[in-house]
Amino acid sequence: MREHIEEFEEIADEMFERFMERPSWDVSTHSLEPLCNVSVSSDRVIVTADLPKVDPKSIRVNGIADDLIEITAKMRVKVNFEDLGITHRKGEFSCFSCRVPLPVPVDTSKARARFRRGILEIMLPRKRGYEIKVE
């Protein structure tokens, strides 16, 4: 059993590493990938994203599938590499954009979102299954 757990942890580690081995920015679309977090409770999925320097009115959340959402937001000011202390790369960024895979299916039509202190919080109710009667 322990071997299986270790094997699973190694696979999870490898997947995470693969995800990390790409930049968090895309010069061609002028976009930055925000930091996101997904947590699952018994009745809902909560997705949060850190969106510094964005115009709250420009935040858009779209349901792509019942287990995938897309977050986009425009920044109030453009930021370039030099603003971040990098002089050997060129490019500027004007928005945040990411697609967030969800671990369980949700009902995106009943999702709610709010933006407080620079953090976007999206609450998505989980799709209901069937009930098993307890005798």
Added chain:
Amino acid sequence: MDNRVKIVERKEIPEGLKVICGLPDVGLVGTIAASHLISKLGLAEIAYVRSDLLPPIVMLEKGLPHSPVRMFGDENLIVLSSEIAIPSSSVYSVIESTIDWIGNKKAEIVFTLGGLPTPNRHEIEKPKIFGAASDETLLKTLDEKGIQIIQRGFLVGPQALILSYCAERNIPAIALLAESFYNYPDPQASSVVIQALNRIIDIEIDVSELIEKGEEVRLAMRDMMRRTQAELARMKKSHEYDIPGYYIK
């Protein structure tokens, strides 16, 4: 001391200084605080950690290579900071060797600055500060300064080792932890730990700039936060949320 970890001194470092550790952890609270202290006090690099247990990374500054794990200081204090998360596989060796070096330098006191992950952090207007220490006398100091002591709970990662190794070696040490985001850079929490530090030692670091430039800090720290998050997961940092087992008294 693990001989695979070496502290290289760039200049002669006197004994008896105060040491402030701000290593990558939840919310990068310690890292942001350390960076602010280095900048505000105009501290220069005085030593660095060289180890083949760290990833093969150098920090380029004005074209010159530097270790990502460094100490900055002046005639009063040393700030230990890192541009990379200390890998979970080498955290014991790196921290133990660093604390041994600090012990040999007869440090007056060691502070470790960090965050206390709080699930509803974005609902909190001003994070609370908590403390822990290496001995009873320092706990009394924390109490006198109005810093609530963590009576019971888990501490995971570099700051856990800093506190326990200092306690074992009778080096006075205090952990200052502000409520913080787990995986989002949290400059406001950093400002709270610096304000607590101001109350304990005789320095006056202005944190207004840290608050004003909070969004810039959060933007600049995204990638370090992503990498740190991966190491925190490997260290099972979420243990800090756990309620320790109950002992019948």
